Every structure is written in structure tokens, then in C-alpha cells.
Amino acid sequence: MTKEDWKKYSDVDGECAVRNVLDRLGDKWSMLVIIVLGVEGTLRFNKLHQVIGDISQKMLTVTLKSLEADGLVSRTVYPEIPPRVEYALTERGASLLPHMEGLAEWAATHMEGIYASREKYIGS
Amino acid sequence: MTKEDWKKYSDVDGECAVRNVLDRLGDKWSMLVIIVLGVEGTLRFNKLHQVIGDISQKMLTVTLKSLEADGLVSRTVYPEIPPRVEYALTERGASLLPHMEGLAEWAATHMEGIYASREKYIGS
DNA sequence: CAGAATCCTCCGTGATACTG
DNA sequence: CAGTATCACGGAGGATTCTG
Numbered sequence: 001m002t003k004e005d006w007k008k009y010s011d012v013d014g015e016c017a018v019r020n021v022l023d024r025l026g027d028k029w030s031m032l033v034i035i036v037l038g039v040e041g042t043l044r045f046n047k048l049h050q051v052i053g054d055i056s057q058k059m060l061t062v063t064l065k066s067l068e069a070d071g072l073v074s075r076t077v078y079p080e081i082p083p084r085v086e087y088a089l090t091e092r093g094a095s096l097l098p099h100m101e102g103l104a105e106w107a108a109t110h111m112e113g114i115y116a117s118r119e120k121y122i123g124s
Numbered sequence: 125m126t127k128e129d130w131k132k133y134s135d136v137d138g139e140c141a142v143r144n145v146l147d148r149l150g151d152k153w154s155m156l157v158i159i160v161l162g163v164e165g166t167l168r169f170n171k172l173h174q175v176i177g178d179i180s181q182k183m184l185t186v187t188l189k190s191l192e193a194d195g196l197v198s199r200t201v202y203p204e205i206p207p208r209v210e211y212a213l214t215e216r217g218a219s220l221l222p223h224m225e226g227l228a229e230w231a232a233t234h235m236e237g238i239y240a241s242r243e244k245y246i247g248s
Numbered sequence: 249c250a251g252a253a254t255c256c257t258c259c260g261t262g263a264t265a266c267t268g
Numbered sequence: 269c270a271g272t273a274t275c276a277c278g279g280a281g282g283a284t285t286c287t288g
Contacts, residue, residue: 019156021231021238026150028281032143045250056282061251071241082249083288092234099226106223107145110216114145117195152261169270180262185271206269207268 024070029055029063031100034089037073038097042088072096148194153179153187155224158213161197162221166212196220 025031029052036051037043043051049060064087067073072093078084089097149155153176160175161167167175173184188211191197196217202208213221 017231017235018159018228021235022155022227023152025227026152026155028147028150031146031150035142049250057251058253058283059281062281065247069242069245069247070238072238077250081288083251085250092237095234096230099223099230102223102226103146104142106220107141110219111141111145113216114194114196118193121193123189123193173270181271182263182273183261186261201270204269205268207271209270 024066027063027066029059030067033060033063033067034072034093034096035100035104037087037089038094038100042086045085045087048087067093148190151187151190153183154191157184157187157191158196158217158220159224159228161211161213162218162224166210169209169211172211191217 032052032055033048036048040051045060045064048064049055049057052060055063064073064075068075070092071090074088074090076086076088078086156176156179157172160172164175169184169188172188173179173181176184179187188197188199192199194216195214198212198214200210200212202210
């Protein structure tokens, strides 16, 4: 990342790629949903809900919709009764996985140190 | 990332490394501050404020404090008048940079497609 | 089963003013 | 210069109920 690329990160007018994408991914559930779909593969709505555990039905719906809108997740409806809807990563969504993995590994590696720092820290 | 590592990502009891770290990094400014310090190097408070441009003084203070508490950013006070305070990435903070870079490049690469998808998407 | 529709509650964030 | 101290708000997120 050179200074020449800098404008990509400092734009204030809402056209900064990093900020836009991280804003979207930075919500409470998007990254986790992507990771789950990446690890588990295609999942139905309720299965996804159950695997994540502590997400509300509403937020799962909202999160999936925004991921679908961005073309990161595909939604397949099977016209049966009872209804069946399957979610999976698109190619674009899957291309994010390596980066999530990288972050996950970084997190796992540095967790302990971070917690230790937090405890020692004397905030105001 | 195998299924064996899965528990690291699905823990609900607040001990999930990924969730903890991403929660912290997922706020509005942390990642940007890290990127800026990574690209620009050591910076004083006001310079940081000016370079980012659209962050409030309060949020810059808050963000820097939490990054310092986590040991990602160092804060050096020079006992002069007027005061001078310099911020820089710690080694731990710098170790995050490659991952930020990866995300940034992913974002830059897929931005256009994501925007195109958003426009075509017919949400409810 | 897979959601849609409401209502409601924090709290992250910003604006403003003040200080050592 | 580098912050603190307050006040105020908007919207992300949760709980609950309803539906095709």
C-alpha cells in the first residue's frame, strides 16, 4: 500500500472503496454470516439461524438481504410447501473468505495479548 | 479454515476471538486510523485529525484510546509547551496492516461489481 | 418454514463549549 | 496543542406478533 494509493482511503465524499465496503462488512453480522456460509456451505434459513445462535430472525433477514444485494450471497427459493430457501456464497462472496480467514487467524493469534493489554491499560 | 476451528467463530459466550476483534475493529474509525498510521507513519493528534478529515475530535480521541488500550497504537507525550503527542502503530498494530491491505484491495477490485449489483437489486 | 411488520431501547456518534 | 465535559439524536439492533 503506497502513498499513491492513498486517495482511495481518504476520500471523504462517499466514493472511497474501502470505507464503503468496510461500512457494509462492519455491521454486527455480515462477516460472521459470510464465514459461516464459507465453512458450512449452502444452508437453509433456519439452519443458518440455529448455527449462529444469537442472531435475531430480523437481523438475519436484514443481513442476508444486504449481502444478496451486494452479490455476495445467493438466495434460492424452492417452490415447495413448506417453503425451502437456501443461501450460499457467490463467487464474489467466496473471494472474501481468504481475507476473513486472515483476520480470523490474526485475531486468534493476538487475542491473548490484546486482552492482557486491556487489563493493564489505565484509561481515563 | 476447517470445521475443527469452527468453535472459534461460533462461540456465543463472548470468548470468540473473531467476534471480539471484529467488534472492536468494526467501529466506524478504528480500521481507518490504523491504515492512516500505517501509510503515513507517526503522526501528531491534529495532523491525524486533519488527514482523516471528517472525523470529530471526540471520536478520534475515543478511537485512539481504544486502540491504545488494545496495544495496537502507541501514544508518546512530549512534555513541552505547547504539548506534543505522537501516535504510531505498535508492532501488533502493524501486523494488522497486511490484512487491512488485503481487504482494501479486495474492496477496490470488487467495488464496481458490488455497486452494479446494488442497483439491479430489487429489494422488498 | 421463512419470513414481514411493528414497536421500542440503547449507545455510538456528532456538535458545541471549555481547559491545562 | 491536545485534549475533556455535556448534551442530544438517529438508527442499528432486539423482542414480539402475524402471515402465505
